[in-house]
Amino acid sequence: xxxxxxxxxxxxxxxxxxxxxxxxxxxxxxxxxxxxxxxxxxxxxxxxxxxxxxxxxxxxxxxxxxxxxxxxxxxxxxxxxxxxxxxxxxxxxxxxxxxxxxxxxxxxxxxxxxxxxxxxxxxxxxxxxxxxxxxxxxxxxxxxxxxxxxxxxxxxxxxxxxxxxxxxxxxxxxxxxxxxxxxxxxxxxxxxxxxxxxxxxxxxxxxxxxxxxxxxxxxxxxxxx
Numbered sequence: 001x002x003x004x005x006x007x008x009x010x011x012x013x014x015x016x017x018x019x020x021x022x023x024x025x026x027x028x029x030x031x032x033x034x035x036x037x038x039x040x041x042x043x044x045x046x047x048x049x050x051x052x053x054x055x056x057x058x059x060x061x062x063x064x065x066x067x068x069x070x071x072x073x074x075x076x077x078x079x080x081x082x083x084x085x086x087x088x089x090x091x092x093x094x095x096x097x098x099x100x101x102x103x104x105x106x107x108x109x110x111x112x113x114x115x116x117x118x119x120x121x122x123x124x125x126x127x128x129x130x131x132x133x134x135x136x137x138x139x140x141x142x143x144x145x146x147x148x149x150x151x152x153x154x155x156x157x158x159x160x161x162x163x164x165x166x167x168x169x170x171x172x173x174x175x176x177x178x179x180x181x182x183x184x185x186x187x188x189x190x191x192x193x194x195x196x197x198x199x200x201x202x203x204x205x206x207x208x209x210x211x212x213x214x215x216x217x218x219x220x221x222x223x224x225x
Contacts (some may be wrong), residue, residue, distance in 0.1 A: 027091045030060035061092040076105040093125040098128040147173040163193040
């Protein structure tokens with residue numbers, strides 16, 4: 001993917017997704033012990049890989065589960081894992097769903113996640129400071145070390161108020177920038193939908209002259225008028 005300046009459009013994320021909405025990351029990092037549970041496991045000597053079925057991996061608040069998994073090494077100090085079938089990656093307040101995923105662990109921490117699906121999706125729950133954020137694409141690459149989240153192929157980011165669509169959307173966590181790039185066909189169009197906020201559900205804010213009156217328009221007894 002060419003992210004040269006000629007093929008990029010830079011959008012201020014503060015104006016579109018709310019500053020810091022994703023700045024805390026999509027998945028947590030941790031150096032807590034890693035636990036693996038599976039229905040079965042075997043070693044493929046020909047390929048030198050470990051195979052697991054109905055596998056679940058847990059580390060702190062991070063949980064990874066799938067119908068099957070394949071790994072080149074059980075030592076999470078430096079290993080690559082291929083997950084397939086109903087892949088679920090859950091953090092404390094974040095969720096990723098996909099058909100397949102390649103996860104890389106470095107020094108017993110999740111370093112990279114590349115997921116794919118029709119579409120693959122992620123969701124970051126709302127906090128007291130930020131709105132909920134969700135998105136989807138045919139592939140989602142999350143580089144924890146580099147602090148980037150890249151969505152490719154019919155990519156969408158939604159924060160409940162705004163929706164951004166493009167061929168490629170890359171979010172830089174440290175700088176809080178959203179960068180839209182072109183795909184292999186050269187398509188670099190970006191579509192933004194902004195939904196106006198309302199003060200209530202189907203209820204307009206009261207006019208100043210209506211405050212203190214009952215439903216008939218008569219001043220309430222405690223208004224002193």
